[in-house]
């Protein structure tokens with residue numbers, strides 16, 4: 001697309017013997033965009049995006065001028081802009097439904113008289129299959145092979161479908177299972193920092209250079225911000241729109257500058273830094289904002305450390321956590337095997353654009369700043385339920401005991417232990433039953449992985465063993481990790497402690513921790529024990545890691561190993577021994593903790609350019625299992641009515657060329673009343689499917705035995721399972737179910753009114769559908785926190801939910817609701833369903849949708865109570881932009897895009 005180039009910014013950059021066209025910020029500044037060289041680096045990337053995509057419609061001269069105004073207003077004034085990412089990254093949990101939607105769009109476009117080939121990604125899309133491997137087998141050298149076998153047995157149908165997608169769609173690549181985790185593969189291989197493509201400009205074919213940017217269907221897409229690639233997580237629905245050439249509509253953000261000074265002390269890891277940063281930014285409140293790191297402390301963070309910090313942006317609530325290009329970026333690109341001419345281009349481009357951080361350069365201007373002296377960071381863990389609940393290592397034991405009394409109400413059971421059938425050990429509260437080195441957050445960082453290996457070596461030298469009740473696992477984010485751990489000889493020490501390789505994928509981080517040994521699970525459940533997990537992941541919400549484990553702690557990989565040795569959370573590892581050596585002498589954590597210098601030496605010697613180049617040489621080929629997958633080749637997909645994994649979704653049934661007019665929501669029933677911080681995992685769980693749940697029943701009716709249910713996350717290509725799983729999290733509390741004592745039971749139940757019959761939320765929704773009653777869901781603050789999960793919006797829409805009314809929304813989930821044609825509404829400040837006195841048996845009518853609907857319009861709800869009384873309440877429509885309004889009027893983003901493509 002040729003830009004209108006109002007600021008005469010299109011220039012030529014010559015690097016070596018190659019020449020590139022690019023949109024120069026310097027030229028734009030000279031031609032009227034005042035002082036944009038003082039913008040934060042992340043905003044320079046957004047500004048370039050607009051200059052290059054100025055089409056006079058979605059991007060106008062005025063919207064580009066937003067950036068000159070930004071310096072005066074610092075993003076405080078809401079200004080809508082349209083952003084076009086260079087590419088899209090997906091993982092398989094979200095990728096399968098996205099490809100299902102694309103396949104369904106092909107059918108729909110054909111049904112409306114168009115051609116299937118109209119539906120193709122217009123920007124490069126990479127899908128990395130990483131979310132499906134489960135830790136069934138562990139603690140043995142055969143664990144990896146067995147888990148891969150089971151993965152293919154369970155997912156053969158999904159993988160066939162993805163292989164079909166790979167051949168059917170242009171611009172669509174699949175990184176096969178067993179290669180690595182999407183964000184780590186992105187960091188180590190896919191990300192380019194500066195992207196190029198061939199384009200026609202003024203009748204000439206040119207090579208266009210521009211910043212690498214992306215959106216990903218996983219919230220931790222932000223890891224790549226560590227490599228100065230701007231990107232963040234979006235719902236699958238928005239990602240599909242981006243793939244199909246729609247701009248991403250957003251508000252020009254506030255940018256919070258996070259100043260880092262000093263250097264981390266001996267024994268402090270990048271994980272400790274990110275847990276500290278997360279706690280600080282949560283306190284500050286950065287939801288919906290960009291965070292950009294600056295200051296001389298950056299000189300003491302490796303690129304992998306930066307990626308670890310960037311990865312957890314969703315946990316600190318920011319849209320992204322950006323690190324600018326500097327010499328460390330270039331060194332990492334070199335070390336990870338990127339081509340020399342690309343690195344030369346990146347350096348020249350960044351320097352010319354004022355995007356290169358060099359010492360002595362003035363700091364950019366930010367909306368606000370905060371700072372951290374890295375020397376102040378101490379070893380830490382975060383838990384038991386939230387990533388921002390950080391405790392210093394020395395306080396973790398006492399904090400756990402505090403939580404046992406206050407959160408879990410179990411102080412009476414403290415110290416009681418229960419025998420485990422067939423074993424010679426017993427279990428009590430706080431015992432660590434899972435210790436998992438997992439997650440791209442840490443496995444992309446060689447220093448913490450090598451640190452874990454060295455700690456294992458030192459522990460082995462003192463004769464220490466992991467406690468026998470701990471399920472230990474190592475799931476690296478790429479094969480590079482396995483290579484350097486093996487080459488350095490450290491893997492064998494990890495093996496000795498049970499940290500054998502279990503797979504290349506997310507595993508425990510996404511809840512695929514696999515079942516605990518049956519006798520351990522039985523003891524925990526029979527005695528309602530608060531068992532613990534320690535994982536090097538980034539999410540520890542209730543119910544996510546394992547259904548048997550209530551307390552979940554995030555920690556660096558070396559600390560994961562240490563807690564496997566200790567076997568309990570009720571310990572102060574800074575003072576108490578981890579265990580005893582063969583001579584009976586106590587061994588303390590400090591005795592076996594490796595020095596920073598030793599870790600650095602191992603990293604320097606073992607993590608090499610050749611290792612990356614060899615590992616990624618055949619990244620798209622896959623192993624023998626993948627090559628053996630047979631996929632159909634056809635333009636449209638031949639849906640299989642018998643499939644329990646991939647089914648034709650109902651989104652386009654009866655779609656007409658013109659959308660129906662929007663109507664008010666009249667006499668809606670309340671499906672659920674939720675409290676604060678309902679996560680997308682509560683709304684649409686990714687983990688195990690219970691046999692007694694509506695989803696479990698449907699699977700059994702379709703011939704699937706409970707042992708073969710697999711996880712919800714793997715069934716996202718099947719709307720029948722997913723709509724039944726909506727609001728089915730075992731820990732969700734629907735306050736319609738509140739009893740006379742004011743207690744609300746856990747689980748996805750509700751009451752169907754007016755009778756008040758108790759049933760699953762799914763069954764109630766279906767009964768309301770038969771009765772023709774529209775539905776609303778009412779919630780507290782931060783509704784939709786957690787991973788971006790488009791099924792949290794799709795599921796609600798398919799259940800018949802027309803509006804979600806909450807105190808506030810998480811950014812991605814709000815836009816996903818709009819993308820599915822569900823209107824997000826917020827209560828007036830200081831009010832909520834509780835202050836309005838709602839119990840769930842009321843009906844709700846929402847006025848103001850039919851006439852004059854506009855972004856952020858104030859609407860009115862009239863509520864009819866069962867005693868005949870009524871109340872009204874003002875509501876703010878969180879349809880934030882004109883594009884979103886169009887999506888909503890069309891019944892969602894996919895019908896909108898489809899209507900644009902039909903002649």
Ligand code: SF4
Pocket residue numbers: 181182183218220438439440441505506509510537538
């Ligand atoms: S689930 Fe965990 S490991 Fe997987 S992509 Fe997300 S953050 Fe990374």
